[in-house]
Amino acid sequence: MKFTKLTAVAVAASLLAGPTVAELVFPSLSYRTGPYGANGIPFADGYSDYFTLVNERDGGIGGEMTKVVECETAYNTEKGVECYESTKGMGALVYQPLSTGMTYQLIPKVTADDIPMHTMGYGRTSAANGKVFSHVFNYPANYWNGASVAVNHVLSENGGDIAGKKIALVYHNSAYGKEPIRTLEELAKKHNFELSLLAVDHPGQEQKSQWLQIRREKPDYVFMWGWGVMNQVAIQEAANIRFPMENFIGIWWSGSENDVIPAGDAAHGYKALNMHAVGNNFPVFADIQKYVVDAGKAAGAGDQVGTVLYNRGLYAAMLAVEAAKTAQGIHGTAAITSSMMRDGMEALDMTAAKMAGLGMAGFGPEFTVSCENHGGPGLGSVTQWDATSKSWSQISDFAPSDMDVIGKLIAEDSAAYAAENKIEEGCK
């Protein structure tokens, strides 16, 4: 095609015009502004700091230095698409958009452009089926696992029987918040509890009517799927109606320090799920202090080290680095491409020994990724907020979720996607 050849020449010329340094590029589609900025900042800091640590301490991955390119999306899908288009030509290895809305947008684009996407604990849950979603990974756990872990925690508190109990779901009225509804409905049928759904519109500043309804209905438990400013407003409102905090369980995106601190002591006892460890009691933090913070290379203001979302960014970066190492091992070259990175992610084997070697022993569960399972083991833990010591503590081990229910739903949803988009299921 005449046109595409000319455009290819033009694009190549414009790319060559820039400095060509052999580097491994990890774009960070972050949001440090807007109503979700308070939660976006620690994740972006953690993500960036880990790559800085790898550069400073280890001299890069397999000798190749890493480069994090930040692009501000303000949690807005259009800006996210613009950021994706502007960074994909830089040799981007993996995308982590940290937004379920953007993930839905980018799934067909990354598949067409052959760049993998890691949506750790968010995004389209059925992407766990790697046969349909070849370029999307959501290990180590996804929303349906989270819903099941929350229900399991409630079951364990009630001796295994919650028939007749009422559970309310307060959710962000977007694709993100609607994700667990299907699973919770199935689990409600299985365990005979009553589920009520309360949507909160973006950005979630106005929740008085939803919490008034909760006050009237008096559910036994409230689950929350919130993000950004919605979290702190919800916890404040729950405190206002004197809802018992130990019965208020948020998903892992609703369990960070800036969500609970504004409510002060009233938030004591609030629970949230998590898929990795909390706190900074790991040797890797000493390294971060030495190589990153003290050297003045910390991302952002450098004040988020050790917070829940900072740890999550760190964990996501660590998984990306290990997948890159795996890719370098498989293909025998240090300068990997995005296609090789995808292969590395699909062959990732996260063992306890590996994590201990990185100074992160017990930071997350052990798991392997395969073509059939891009979603990992689906383990989640429950953490609880202590308002007096201002810290989160893990009150349960990484427990499994109800894969009978979830496996069926994943198969159903991914088959529907494959049919709609005429994708042939298969493994590379």
Next chain:
Amino acid sequence: MLYREAGDFKTTYAKDQQTFPIAFDRWGYFIMLALAFIVGPMIINDYWLNAVVLPFLIYAIAALGLNILTGYCGQVSLGTGGFMAVGAYASYKLMTSFPDLSIIIVVLLSGGVTALVGILFGLPSLRIKGFYLAVATLAAQFFLVWLFNKVPWFYNYSASGQISAPERSVFGYAISGANALPHVSYLFCLSFVVVLAWGARNLTRGANGRKWMAIRDMDIAAEIIGVDPLKTKLTAFAVSSFYIGISGALLFAVYLGAAEVGEAFGITKSFLVLFMIIIGGLGSIFGSFAGAAFMVLMPVLLKNIFVGQMGWPTDLAAHMEFVIVGGLIMLFLILEPHGLAALWRTAKEKLRLWPFPH
């Protein structure tokens, strides 16, 4: 000197009444069209297309629509986002219910559906004006967004509530979906823009346009001289919503590919398009394009300067963008309240005499 009018005599009414009577303008217009259609596809790449050109083309159509309603007919409307959502969802339902229907027909039909919805929400304009009408259209905005969130039929009962455009093609080239080539989407949207702008220009300088402007300038006097306010206002809403619906359908199908109504078609969209026509110039076709270019290009340009060239942190750049775009809007409205179109018009007036002062 450049704008040579000397010796240019018109011998037919058609030539005298044409949109570009001065030869320089006419040549410029045709050359620009040729560049856009022939050179454009050759130099466009994914980034330019998605960051600048497609949003510009799509918002230009929306700005044309809103300009017809607010600029030419004087009916203030804050419901643009909601009407774009109607266009998007109509195109989604048509694409999924009739997979064999050509995407061109789908887009035109979505415009038609939006025109009907626009007529419905335009009925309050027969009773209320100005600020109060703005509030009524604001209600339309929120109602439509709520409707598309609440009624599962609109998003085909999908669990996430998102709608995504299936792949469709024109003459064998993919237009929607991830495999669409940049130059194909570009030409598709450009064709729509050219046809719709041509239509808007001719509508607004014909009898319909004069009726709209009469209602805008003094609706009671217009009624007295025989302009039917019911038909005129409702046709303004219909035509404007047709344009805005097409813009919404293109935004969803060609540009975004998938959309969540609360985020993609919220109140910020309505404000964005309103700012475009205010900055560009109310009641001017060129103004719609100028305003769309300003509001689309400014943030991208600023981001590339601050983050790309100057290496500022991304959050600082995003905040400064707000400050600068807001400041420029205020500056424009103080220096030239009639917008960029008025600046352009003044420049052309001066150019017709240049180098003589009068």
